[in-house]
Amino acid sequence: xxxxxxxxxRGSNLQALLEAGIPVSAVISNVAGAGGLAxxxxxxxxxxxxxxxxxxxxxxxxxxxxxxxxxxxPRLVAHAGFMxxxxxxxxxxxxxxxxxxxxxxxxxxxGLQTHERALAAGVKIHGCTVHIVTxxxxxxxxxxxxxxxxxxxxxxxxxxxxxxxxxxxxYPRAVRWFxxxxxxxANGKVSVKGNDAQILYSDxx
Ligand code: GRF
Numbered sequence: 001x002x003x004x005x006x007x008x009x010r011g012s013n014l015q016a017l018l019e020a021g022i023p024v025s026a027v028i029s030n031v032a033g034a035g036g037l038a039x040x041x042x043x044x045x046x047x048x049x050x051x052x053x054x055x056x057x058x059x060x061x062x063x064x065x066x067x068x069x070x071x072x073x074p075r076l077v078a079h080a081g082f083m084x085x086x087x088x089x090x091x092x093x094x095x096x097x098x099x100x101x102x103x104x105x106x107x108x109x110x111g112l113q114t115h116e117r118a119l120a121a122g123v124k125i126h127g128c129t130v131h132i133v134t135x136x137x138x139x140x141x142x143x144x145x146x147x148x149x150x151x152x153x154x155x156x157x158x159x160x161x162x163x164x165x166x167x168x169x170x171y172p173r174a175v176r177w178f179x180x181x182x183x184x185x186a187n188g189k190v191s192v193k194g195n196d197a198q199i200l201y202s203d204x205x
Contacts, residue, residue: 003175004028004074006065006082011036012164013080013101013171018043020172022179025072028065030084052084062090076178079133080171088135096185098133099178101171103163105129105145110138115156115163126150126159128167130174132185141190143174143183146200166202 002025005014011027014036018024027040028048037047048068055061061084069077079100091098104114106129108121118126127147134140146166150159177183182193192198 002072002074003076003078003179004069004072005036005040005078005080006030006069007034007036007080008083009034009036009081011039011081013167015039016168017078017080017172017175018045020176022172022175025074026068028068030061030065030082036081058085058087059089062087066090066093076175077133078171078175085137086133091133091135094133096132099143099174100131100133100138100140101167102129102131102138103160103167104138105147106131106138106142113156115159118150119154119156119159124150126163128163128170130170132190141185141188142198143177143190144170144198144200146170146202148202162202166200170200 002023005017005024005027007014007027007029008031014027024045026046026048027036028050029037030050030052032049032051040047050065050068052061077094077098104118105127109117125147127145129145130143131140146169148162148166177192184191184193
């Protein structure tokens with residue numbers, strides 16, 4: 001029933017998962033000293049660091065990463081600010097049991113600097129997406145999205161903060177659905193048994 005969480009940094013999404021009572025059996029970071037490691041340790045969750053820079057290839061890194069993950073036999077691998085592109089081999093190994101949270105309304109703005117790009121594009125609605133990990137970067141069946149208004153005086157920072165609040169709501173919800181066996185994936189689309197809303201909209205914060 002457990003979840004292994006992969007991080008690279010601050011760990012606020014990890015914290016939201018823990019605060020929501022998601023059973024996290026381990027946290028693995030590819031960056032030594034990532035803030036999320038301390039958040040996990042404080043709660044007695046085992047932590048590990050597997051530094052991508054220590055390996056000659058992406059495949060070699062992932063082999064060790066997967067070995068560490070699989071020691072915990074998780075039901076789900078939750079990428080939470082895990083800033084590595086994964087290979088098709090990794091995706092195959094965790095097919096249908098790896099999730100990611102991305103700070104945009106996919107398929108708009110995959111990749112980095114999503115808030116800057118949303119502002120530059122002049123979109124009026126922005127947000128975040130929880131999706132199943134597939135071989136294509138920041139693509140994959142969409143589980144849940146949260147939208148926020150883009151305000152006229154927004155900066156990338158203010159927009160990021162407003163989106164992050166939503167991330168902390170949707171990620172635990174999506175993970176809980178997964179663990180409860182409520183997600184149905186068919187034809188690349190996800191529905192939720194019981195018809196819970198797969199969209200959240202917050203007009204201000
Ligand atoms: C979040 O915005 C997440 O969506 C993105 O990276 C950020 C990580 O934040 N992929 P945190 O480490 O969870 O605080």
